[in-house]
Amino acid sequence: MSASEMTGIRRVAFFGSPAFALPVLDALHAAFEVVLVVSQPDKPVGRGLKLTPPPVAARATELGLPLAQPTKLRGNAEFQAQLRASGAEVAVTCAYGKLLPQSLLDVLPYGFLNTHTSLLPAYRGAAPIQWALIEGETVTGTTIMQTDVGMDTGDILLQRELEIQPEWSALELSASLSQQAAELAVQAVRERPLLTPRSQNHAQATHAPLLTKEDGFVRWDDPAQRIVDRYRGVAAWPQTTAFVGGQRVKLDGLTVHPDTTPNGTVPGQILGVDGDSLQVATGDGILRIATVQPASKKPQPAAQWAQGLSEGASFDWEPSPGRART
Numbered sequence: 001m002s003a004s005e006m007t008g009i010r011r012v013a014f015f016g017s018p019a020f021a022l023p024v025l026d027a028l029h030a031a032f033e034v035v036l037v038v039s040q041p042d043k044p045v046g047r048g049l050k051l052t053p054p055p056v057a058a059r060a061t062e063l064g065l066p067l068a069q070p071t072k073l074r075g076n077a078e079f080q081a082q083l084r085a086s087g088a089e090v091a092v093t094c095a096y097g098k099l100l101p102q103s104l105l106d107v108l109p110y111g112f113l114n115t116h117t118s119l120l121p122a123y124r125g126a127a128p129i130q131w132a133l134i135e136g137e138t139v140t141g142t143t144i145m146q147t148d149v150g151m152d153t154g155d156i157l158l159q160r161e162l163e164i165q166p167e168w169s170a171l172e173l174s175a176s177l178s179q180q181a182a183e184l185a186v187q188a189v190r191e192r193p194l195l196t197p198r199s200q201n202h203a204q205a206t207h208a209p210l211l212t213k214e215d216g217f218v219r220w221d222d223p224a225q226r227i228v229d230r231y232r233g234v235a236a237w238p239q240t241t242a243f244v245g246g247q248r249v250k251l252d253g254l255t256v257h258p259d260t261t262p263n264g265t266v267p268g269q270i271l272g273v274d275g276d277s278l279q280v281a282t283g284d285g286i287l288r289i290a291t292v293q294p295a296s297k298k299p300q301p302a303a304q305w306a307q308g309l310s311e312g313a314s315f316d317w318e319p320s321p322g323r324a325r326t
Contacts, residue, residue: 009110009189011035013088017054020178021094024115025059027182028092032189034065036086040097041069074101083107090192092185093147102149110192112147115181117174119143119159121205124152129177130170131208133233134215136226138164140173142180144188146197153205155197158188169235211238218242220268220317224256224285243316244309252299253277253290261286268315270306278302280315 013036014025028034037060045052053061053069060067066086070079080103083091090110093100105111118128120143125131132140141161145154162180164173188195216238218227231240231254240251257279265271265281272279278289292305306313 009089009192011087011089012189013038013083013086013091013108014056015039015091015093015096015100015112016056017097018095019055020174021056021096022059023178023182024092024094024185025056027186028189029063029065031186034063035088036066036068036083038068038070038083038096041071073098073104075103080104080107090189092189094181094185099149099151100147105147105149113157113185113188113192114145114147114152114154115185116143116145116152117141117177117181118208119161120145120152120156121200121202123208124205125208126210128208129173130211130233130236132164133168133170133173134230136229140164140177142177142184144184145200153200153202155199157192157195157197158184160184169232171236174236213238213241216241218251218315220280220315221283224282224287227282227287228254228256243318244313246316248295249305250293250299251289251291251302252293253288253302255288255290257286257288259286266314268317270309270313270315273303273306276301276303278306 010033012028012032012034014028014034015038016025017040025037037056039054039057039060042051042053042057044050057067057069068079068082070076073079083104084107088108091108091112092115093112094115100112116128117140118132119141123131139161141159143156144158145152145156148154160180162176211234216234218240234240240254242249242251257274261281261284262271267281267283269281270278271281271286274288276290280287280289289302291299292302293299294305
């Protein structure tokens with residue numbers, strides 16, 4: 001007899017929106033009866049501003065699953081009644097994008113289980129994958145928690161670690177964590193009545209807020225490895241940006257050069273070329289840059305881009321005159 005048969009949980013609601021959540025929805029659909037899918041409302045997309053459903057909403061339609069896209073949750077008695085009438089015993093959330101009010105959390109017998117892509121209480125917030133990379137972590141993971149009204153403050157039900165490969169950016173790490181979240185979500189639903197929630201140590205909490213464009217700016221006085229870690233974390237958005245003579249350029253293919261920084265150089269100073277790549281001094285060590293993309297132009301080998309620069313040229317420390325670095 002399977003764990004789901006022993007515990008009796010069969011009917012599940014799913015809350016999610018972006019493509020990251022699709023493996024979780026697919027895994028739940030394969031293991032249980034998904035009686036309701038809840039996603040964000042359709043939004044205008046592209047130059048034509050065509051009204052487009054979130055990936056989770058589109059997948060629910062493909063699978064023929066009941067779909068709801070409420071514009072608000074707080075005080076929405078009609079939606080609460082719809083969720084209750086669905087017969088769901090538990091709801092699973094994955095990157096849904098809205099905080100859930102207590103009145104909604106109380107609707108289902110086993111409440112809401114949230115998949116969070118960090119080892120809570122570390123990296124609470126909207127961007128745990130990106131900040132784990134920016135901060136140079138070598139291990140992260142997935143937490144299934146019992147959702148409460150706080151920001152990722154609920155009791156922990158399950159956790160699983162994931163080793164971060166040194167070549168991974170946020171794109172590769174997201175893909176691996178998405179699959180891990182799917183596996184752990186199914187396990188959590190199957191075992192929920194048998195699991196004992198444990199409180200988080202709130203004193204050890206760290207936070208992972210939404211990224212801003214400024215988070216992609218290179219901090220040249222950082223060590224070379226920390227610059228590379230930030231580059232990995234912002235690979236999907238906003239990507240890595242630097243400035244030369246006040247002009248913005250995007251950088252790609254950032255790695256740490258094995259040599260030490262020569263005496264007498266300053267962070268941001270262009271030291272020379274290494275094949276098609278560029279060598280730049282940092283606060284500690286040398287950064288190798290493979291590709292540079294000036295604004296409104298195509299990417300080009302960094303060494304080719306640097307041909308028009310004067311000897312000893314440096315990247316700016318500020319995006320524009322008088323603007324402080326963040």
